[in-house]
Amino acid sequence: MISVLKSLWIVFTHLFRKKVTVQYPDEKITLPPRYRGRIVLSRDPDGGERCVACYLCAAACPVDCISLQATEDETGRRYPEFFRINFSRCIFCGLCEDACPTYAIQLTPDVEMSEYNRNNMVYEKEDLLISGQGKYHGYNYYNVSGMAIGGKGKGEALNEDKPIDFKTLLP
Amino acid sequence: MEANVYWIWIVLGVLVVVLSLAAGLIWYERRLLGWVQDRQGPNRVGPLGLMQPLADVIKIFFKEDWIPPFASRVIFIVAPMITVFTILMSFSVIPFGSSIIVADLNIGLLFFLAMSSLGAYSIVLAGWSSNNKYSLLGAMRGASQMITYEVFMGLSLMGVVMLANSFNLREIVEAQRGLWNVIPQFAGFVVFFIAGLAETHRLPFDIPESEAELVAGYHSEYSGMKFGMFFVGEYLGIILISSMITTLFFGGWLGPSFLPGVVWFFIKTFVFISIFILLRGSQPRPRYDQLLGYGWKVLLPIALVNILITGAIVLMIGN
Numbered sequence: 001m002i003s004v005l006k007s008l009w010i011v012f013t014h015l016f017r018k019k020v021t022v023q024y025p026d027e028k029i030t031l032p033p034r035y036r037g038r039i040v041l042s043r044d045p046d047g048g049e050r051c052v053a054c055y056l057c058a059a060a061c062p063v064d065c066i067s068l069q070a071t072e073d074e075t076g077r078r079y080p081e082f083f084r085i086n087f088s089r090c091i092f093c094g095l096c097e098d099a100c101p102t103y104a105i106q107l108t109p110d111v112e113m114s115e116y117n118r119n120n121m122v123y124e125k126e127d128l129l130i131s132g133q134g135k136y137h138g139y140n141y142y143n144v145s146g147m148a149i150g151g152k153g154k155g156e157a158l159n160e161d162k163p164i165d166f167k168t169l170l171p
Numbered sequence: 172m173e174a175n176v177y178w179i180w181i182v183l184g185v186l187v188v189v190l191s192l193a194a195g196l197i198w199y200e201r202r203l204l205g206w207v208q209d210r211q212g213p214n215r216v217g218p219l220g221l222m223q224p225l226a227d228v229i230k231i232f233f234k235e236d237w238i239p240p241f242a243s244r245v246i247f248i249v250a251p252m253i254t255v256f257t258i259l260m261s262f263s264v265i266p267f268g269s270s271i272i273v274a275d276l277n278i279g280l281l282f283f284l285a286m287s288s289l290g291a292y293s294i295v296l297a298g299w300s301s302n303n304k305y306s307l308l309g310a311m312r313g314a315s316q317m318i319t320y321e322v323f324m325g326l327s328l329m330g331v332v333m334l335a336n337s338f339n340l341r342e343i344v345e346a347q348r349g350l351w352n353v354i355p356q357f358a359g360f361v362v363f364f365i366a367g368l369a370e371t372h373r374l375p376f377d378i379p380e381s382e383a384e385l386v387a388g389y390h391s392e393y394s395g396m397k398f399g400m401f402f403v404g405e406y407l408g409i410i411l412i413s414s415m416i417t418t419l420f421f422g423g424w425l426g427p428s429f430l431p432g433v434v435w436f437f438i439k440t441f442v443f444i445s446i447f448i449l450l451r452g453s454q455p456r457p458r459y460d461q462l463l464g465y466g467w468k469v470l471l472p473i474a475l476v477n478i479l480i481t482g483a484i485v486l487m488i489g490n
Contacts, residue, residue, distance in 0.1 A: 004454065008446075011453035014207050021211040 033135070035109035036094045039085055041125065042106055042134030049129065050104035050141060053080040057096035057105050065089035066096060075150020077142075083125040088118055102141035106134040182273050189262055193406040194224040200406075200448050207452045228399070236395030243300040250297035251390075251397045254290055254404035258411050261286040265414050266341045268424050268433040279340040280332065283415060284325050287370050290408075291317040294372070297401070298389035309389040312378045312459055316369055319466040320376075323474035324366035330359040330481040331419050344423035353420040358477045360420045362470050367416065369466070371408035373447060375454040378462060413443035 022029050031037065044050050053070030071081040096105050115121050133139075148154045155162035198213070198221060205212030214220040238247055264279035266272040276282055291314060298310020332338055334355065335346035343352075353360045369376040390401045417423055417439040424432030457465070 007453045008449055011207050011449055014209060015203075017209055019206070019211055020209050023211070 031109035031111070033109060035111075036092045036097075036107040038108050038110040038113055039087075039090065039092075039096070039123075039128060040106055040108055040130045040134060041083065041104055041128045042130055042132065042136070044140040044142075045133060045138055046140060048077070049079055050102045050139075051080050051083065051100075052078045052102055052104070052141065053083075054078075054101065056099040056101065060095045060099035062093060062095060063089045063091055073150075077149040080125060083128060084122060085128060086122045087113060088121040103134070103136040103139050106136070108134070178273075181271055185262060185267065185271075185273055186259070189259070189407065189410060190403075192410055193403050194228070196406040196409065196444065197224040197227055197402075199444075200451075203445060203448045204452050207449060231396055231399040234395040234398075236397065239302065239392050241302045242392060243302070246296050246300035247392075248397070250293050250300060251393065251400035251404065253293035253296065255400050255407065257286040257290040257293075258404060258407040261411055262414070264340050265411075265418055266344050266423055267436050268431065271433060272341055275341055276339065278338045280328060280338040280343070280419075283340075284321070284328075287324070288321055290370070291321070293404075294389050297393070301389070301392040303392055306389050306391050309378070309391070313372060313389055316372070316376060316378055316459075316462060316466075319463055320366040320369035320470075323362055323466070323471045324370065326471070326474040326478060327359040327362035327366065328419065329478050330356045333478075333481050333485050340418055340423075344418055344425065347422045347425060351420065351422045351425075356420065356477070356481070358473055359481075360416070362474045362477070363419070364416060365470060367412035368447070368450070369462075371405060371412055373405070373409065374451040375456050376462065377456065378459050409444055409447050410440065413440045413447065416443050 041049065041051055053068055055068065055070070058064070058066040058068060065086040066084070067086075068083040069081045070078055072078050092107065094107050097107050113121075142149055142152055143158050144160075145157060146154065146160060201223070202212035202214075202220065212220065213223045216222040216226050238244060261283045263273040264276050264282050294313035294317065295310050298306040298308075298313065301307070331343060331352050334352060335343040337343065337346075372378070390398060393401060414436075417436060421439050424436040426432065426435030430438075
C-alpha cells in the first residue's frame with residue numbers, strides 16, 4: 001500500500017516538470033548537419049554541375065530508387081540527361097553519397113517532404129539540383145582528376161604532372 | 172415526488188451536466204495523463220484541445236458499427252446499454268447541493284449498490300455474446316472481480332450508515348456537518364475507494380479490459396457507438412464513484428459558505444477524478460489471482476472489522 005502511495009506521489013510531482021514535447025510546427029527540432037534527409041545535387045565552385053553521370057549512386061542504391069542517363073556536352077564534359085529519384089522508395093541510407101566520386105549527390109538535414117499525391121514523390125533533376133555547393137565547399141572534381149574536358153587539358157589539374165612525350169625519351 | 176416545479180430542471184440539469192462531464196473527461200484524462208508523463212496531451216483541436224471530445228464523438232459516429240455474425244445479436248446490442256443505464260440511474264440519488272437531488276429515496280445508498288451490481292451484468296453479457304474466447308475470458312474475469320469487490324463495497328459503507336442512522340444520502344451528508352466521515356471511517360473510506368476502483372474496472376483493476384493483454388477484453392468485438400457507450404460508461408462510472416466518495420466520506424456539498432454547495436461538490440469530485448486518473452498513470456496491473464486474493468483476504472476482513480468496531484463504539488456512546 002505504501003508503494004502505491006509513493007508511486008502516486010512521484011507521478012503527481014511529474015505534473016510540475018518541464019514537458020519534452022516539441023510543439024511542431026510552431027517549434028521545430030534542430031537536426032544535426034550530417035543528418036540524412038532530403039537528397040540534393042550540388043554544383044562546383046565555378047557553377048557547373050558536379051554530377052558526371054557515372055551511375056555509381058544508382059549502382060550503390062539498395063532499393064534502386066535512382067534513375068539517370070548520361071550524356072556529353074559539346075566540350076566533352078559528361079552530365080546527366082535526366083536524374084530521377086523516387087522518394088517513396090528512398091530509405092535515406094546515404095550509400096549514394098558515399099559512392100559519389102565528385103561529391104555531387106548529398107543528403108541534407110531537411111525532412112519536410114510530405115505530398116498528397118504519390119506521383120509527386122518522384123523528384124526530377126530540376127527538383128534536385130541546387131545552386132550552391134552543398135556540404136563540401138571548394139571541391140571541383142575536374143581540378144583533381146585526369147580527364148580532359150573543355151577548358152582543361154591533360155596535365156593541368158592540381159598535383160598532376162604533365163603527360164610525358166615518350167617519343168623524346170628514346171635513348 | 173414533491174410538487175417542486177424545479178424538479179424537471181434538476182433532472183435535465185443533472186443529466187446534461189453529468190454527460191458533459193463524461194465527455195469533458197475524455198479531454199481531461201488524456202491531458203492529465205500527458206502532463207504526468209512529461210508530455211503535452213492533445214492541445215491542437217480547438218483552444219487548449221478542448222474540442223477533442225467533439226472530434227472523438229464525430230469519429231466514433233462515423234465508424235462502422237459492425238455486429239459479428241457469430242454473436243448473439245440482441246444481447247450484444249443490449250449489453251453496453253446496461254452499463255450506461257445503471258450508472259445514470261445511480262446518479263439520481265446523489266445530492267449535488269442543499270436541495271438539488273433528483274430522487275430523495277430513503278434507501279438511496281441501497282439503490283446505488285443495487286445499480287452497481289446490475290452493472291456487472293453488462294460485462295458478462297458483452298463478453299459472452301461476443302462469441303470470442305478473449306472476450307469471454309475478459310468477461311469471466313470481470314464478473315468474478317466485480318462480484319468480489321461488490322461484497323465489501325456494501326460492507327464498507329455500513330459504518331457510514333451507522334454514523335448517519337439512515338440510508339438516505341441526503342441525511343448522510345447532513346450528518347457530516349460536524350465532522351467529515353473520512354476521519355472516523357478512514358478504513359471504510361480506503362476499502363470503498365479500492366472497491367469503487369474495481370467496480371468501474373479502472374487501472375489497476377482493469378483486468379476485464381486489460382489493454383495489451385486480452386486484446387481489448389470483453390469489448391474486443393465492439394466498434395462504433397456501442398464501443399463509445401462502454402467508453403462513456405467507464406467515464407460515467409469514474410464520476411459516479413468520485414461523487415459517491417465525496418457524498419459519503421467528504422461531506423458532499425458542505426463547505427464554507429463563500430461558494431455555493433454545488434461548487435464545493437464539484438471541486439471535491441474533481442479532486443477524486445484526478446486521483447483516479449493519476450492512479451491509472453502510475454500503477455502496474457496486478458495478476459488476476461493476486462487481485463482476487465487481495466479482495467477476499469485483505470479488504471473483506473478490514474471491512475468486517477470496521478463494522479465491528481464502529482458498531483461497538485456507536486453502541487457504547489449510546490447514539
